[in-house]
Amino acid sequence: MVGLDCSDDAGVYRLTDEIALIQTLDFFTPIVDDPYDFGQIAAANALSDVYAMGGKPLTAMNIVCFPINDMDKSVLRSIIEGGLDIIRQAGAVLVGGHSVEDPELKYGLSVTGVVRPDQLLTNAGAKPGDCLILTKPLGTGIVATALKAGELGEEPTRRVTALMATLNKDAAETMVDFAVNACTDITGFGLLGHCLEMARASQVGIKLYAEKVPVIPEAKLFASIGLVPAGSYTNQKYFLKHLEIAGTVDPLLIDIFSDPQSSGGLLISLPGSMAASLVEKLKEKGIPAANIIGEVVEKKPGTIEVG
Amino acid sequence: MSNLVDARGLSCPQPVMMTLNSIKKAKKGDIVILVDTDTARENVSRAAGSQGWKVVEVQPEGEGYRITVRKDG
Numbered sequence: 331m332v333g334l335d336c337s338d339d340a341g342v343y344r345l346t347d348e349i350a351l352i353q354t355l356d357f358f359t360p361i362v363d364d365p366y367d368f369g370q371i372a373a374a375n376a377l378s379d380v381y382a383m384g385g386k387p388l389t390a391m392n393i394v395c396f397p398i399n400d401m402d403k404s405v406l407r408s409i410i411e412g413g414l415d416i417i418r419q420a421g422a423v424l425v426g427g428h429s430v431e432d433p434e435l436k437y438g439l440s441v442t443g444v445v446r447p448d449q450l451l452t453n454a455g456a457k458p459g460d461c462l463i464l465t466k467p468l469g470t471g472i473v474a475t476a477l478k479a480g481e482l483g484e485e486p487t488r489r490v491t492a493l494m495a496t497l498n499k500d501a502a503e504t505m506v507d508f509a510v511n512a513c514t515d516i517t518g519f520g521l522l523g524h525c526l527e528m529a530r531a532s533q534v535g536i537k538l539y540a541e542k543v544p545v546i547p548e549a550k551l552f553a554s555i556g557l558v559p560a561g562s563y564t565n566q567k568y569f570l571k572h573l574e575i576a577g578t579v580d581p582l583l584i585d586i587f588s589d590p591q592s593s594g595g596l597l598i599s600l601p602g603s604m605a606a607s608l609v610e611k612l613k614e615k616g617i618p619a620a621n622i623i624g625e626v627v628e629k630k631p632g633t634i635e636v637g
Numbered sequence: 638m639s640n641l642v643d644a645r646g647l648s649c650p651q652p653v654m655m656t657l658n659s660i661k662k663a664k665k666g667d668i669v670i671l672v673d674t675d676t677a678r679e680n681v682s683r684a685a686g687s688q689g690w691k692v693v694e695v696q697p698e699g700e701g702y703r704i705t706v707r708k709d710g
């Protein structure tokens with residue numbers, strides 16, 4: 331049902347009329363110092379793809395690259411414990427995994443989930459008249475760069491770590507009660523990249539309200555002093571020609587909208603008439619950042635207007 | 638005489654941290670920073686700008702760039 335050609339979040343294979351299999355995997359290098367926190371973030375990030383497709387994760391397998399000769403085994407144990415806690419929170423089961431020796435530590439999951447084929451959400455269903463909702467604030471890549479530079483204080487470190495370790499489960503379970511047309515999660519290509527994928531797959535244009543997009547409060551300051559990860563610039567270079575940016579938009583916001591996210595939020599497209607009540611429900615469920623950040627339009631399919 | 642910061646071969650955020658440290662020490666005058674990625678060029682220019690230093694020259698050099706930043710006393 332969903333394969334390599336759609337730049338979507340996961341592969342989907344129909345088993346019966348009632349059940350389709352969702353398969354996805356993701357792993358990366360540490361973005362925080364604490365191994366347990368890193369395990370949580372990497373697991374939440376990998377599980378997110380299943381939620382973005384409207385599915386429910388069932389099983390997970392560890393993917394581990396570990397410098398066994400240079401690093402204490404307790405580090406690996408903490409990472410896996412962190413991952414396991416998040417897998418349990420997701421209601422899924424860890425069924426195995428594989429590890430290899432690697433000078434550079436990496437961790438993630440391969441996740442299998444299920445969805446009813448008629449409830450499958452892809453990035454291809456957005457319709458003119460839809461509103462777009464984002465469920466987590468942006469800027470984790472910039473803030474992680476600041477952390478690496480030793481510029482991030484204790485409180486923001488804890489806050490942003492918790493944000494990245496938060497599953498998109500509650501957001502996904504809330505959205506399935508609404509007539510959602512399309513969904514994706516914000517990861518490596520940043521908000522603009524994933525919007526662009528949605529605009530292309532759905533053959534629509536997207537209009538973003540720059541000031542409505544939730545942003546981690548510290549991100550703007552760090553972007554202004556040059557703590558912007560390479561991925562953000564690479565992203566911008568790639569999609570700049572598909573963007574129309576109003577002169578009034580702060581250029582630092584464009585850096586933040588291009589910032590690669592670890593375990594980012596869901597981007598949900600649903601009819602404008604229902605958007606406000608979904609935002610309200612999301613906030614009730616403890617997702618305070620949820621906000622309407624833009625709309626889907628008919629004109630200029632495959633492009634994004636930022637105003 | 639200008640200060641020289643060689644941040645070639647280093648990845649983000651190190652070039653920025655080295656630039657900020659050098660700016661803190663020098664207080665004014667010229668600092669030359671060598672970088673070898675576009676990301677470092679952009680980020681180093683921002684870092685200097687954020688501290689009230691002016692980017693006076695960006696010259697391609699070898700595989701990278703030679704950035705001169707200045708603050709008049």
